[in-house]
Amino acid sequence: MDLKGKVAIVTGGSRGIGREIVLALAKKGCFIAFNYFKNESLAESLIKEVKSLNTKAIARMVDIRDFEKVKLWVEDVKREFGQLDILINNAGIINDKALMLMEPVDWQEVIKINLIGVFNVTRACIVTFLKQKSGNIVNISSVSGITGTNRQTNYSASKAGIIGFTKSLAKEVAAFNIKVNAVAPGYIETDMLSNLKEDYKQQLLNSIPMNRFGKSAEVANVVLFLLSQQASYITGQVIVVDGGLSMK
Numbered sequence: 001m002d003l004k005g006k007v008a009i010v011t012g013g014s015r016g017i018g019r020e021i022v023l024a025l026a027k028k029g030c031f032i033a034f035n036y037f038k039n040e041s042l043a044e045s046l047i048k049e050v051k052s053l054n055t056k057a058i059a060r061m062v063d064i065r066d067f068e069k070v071k072l073w074v075e076d077v078k079r080e081f082g083q084l085d086i087l088i089n090n091a092g093i094i095n096d097k098a099l100m101l102m103e104p105v106d107w108q109e110v111i112k113i114n115l116i117g118v119f120n121v122t123r124a125c126i127v128t129f130l131k132q133k134s135g136n137i138v139n140i141s142s143v144s145g146i147t148g149t150n151r152q153t154n155y156s157a158s159k160a161g162i163i164g165f166t167k168s169l170a171k172e173v174a175a176f177n178i179k180v181n182a183v184a185p186g187y188i189e190t191d192m193l194s195n196l197k198e199d200y201k202q203q204l205l206n207s208i209p210m211n212r213f214g215k216s217a218e219v220a221n222v223v224l225f226l227l228s229q230q231a232s233y234i235t236g237q238v239i240v241v242d243g244g245l246s247m248k
Contacts, residue, residue: 003227004029007081009074011035011064011121012091014042016190017140020216021088022057024224026050030086033077035062037091064091064117067124074124086227087125089118089139092158094192096151107154114158118165126173135178138223139166141238143186143246159184163238170236179235181226186242188214209244 008025012018013034022032023046032050036043036059043059050057058080062073078084092114095106118139129135144152145159163182170180187193187204193213196204205211219241225231226239240246 002029003086005031006085007031007033007077007083008086008088009033009077009084009121009125010088010090011117012037013088014039014046014059016192017185017188017216017219018088018090019046020220021090021223022046022050023053024217024220025086026053026055026057028224029055031055031081032057033060033073033080034058035060035064035073035091037061037063064120065112067120070120071124074121074128078128084125084128085135087122087135087137088223089121089137089162091117092140092142092155094152094155096155098151099153102154110154111158111161114155115161115165118162122165122169126169126178129178130173130176133177135173135176136227137166137169137178137180138226139180139182140219141166141182141184143184143240143242146184146238146240147246166238167236174235179226179231181231181235182238183219183222183226184238184240184242184246185219186214186240186245188216188219188241190216207245208242209247212243214241214243 008030010022013022014036022034025032047057095110139162141162142159144156145163148156166180166182222239222241
């Protein structure tokens with residue numbers, strides 16, 4: 001697979017799954033633009049790592065809840081690299097609570113970043129893809145958006161929304177040679193998982209048929225596949241990466 005010279009935007013690229021996706025793209029020769037929300041030092045560290053792979057990444061502190069700022073960011077990326085080929089909507093947060101304890105702000109912030117953020121960035125990129133009659137979009141959803149997860153009504157709703165968004169947009173733009181797919185990870189070894197209590201983590205582990213948590217690189221590998229020519233006839237699909245967690 002050769003993505004050399006392609007330009008990709010990755011949201012939430014400085015850590016976790018997003019970071020692995022940035023590195024996976026860099027190893028294939030992509031130029032990458034990613035945003036971060038707070039941690040500039042992590043972003044700078046990743047830029048240096050990408051540079052060591054003989055390609056280039058640029059990072060910006062961009063709040064994807066703000067459509068106008070997102071539009072300016074996408075235009076900056078196109079000016080910097082001269083083109084835009086790939087969009088990976090990865091940025092997301094959790095704020096888990098039982099619904100009876102969930103305040104409106106807890107619901108709204110998760111929806112704004114996880115779902116409205118996907119709209120904002122995709123809307124800012126889609127005109128370019130339509131004009132050039134090419135583009136590849138991969139949205140990071142979650143098994144929580146497929147099966148639902150206890151105490152995650154906000155997160156599950158946002159990730160289910162991404163799946164509906166993916167399928168609808170895929171139908172809308174397929175005739176323009178634009179692919180839109182989603183990846184739905186299960187429990188992956190990231191900061192989100194490491195912050196859980198050990199007894200709860202063991203409980204989660206027991207629910208996974210493969211009896212281990214996934215790695216961010218395993219999600220990134222599926223993203224790479226969806227961007228490759230091997231997946232040229234795949235659109236509107238949700239690829240689950242969960243060690244069998246969601247099997248019925």
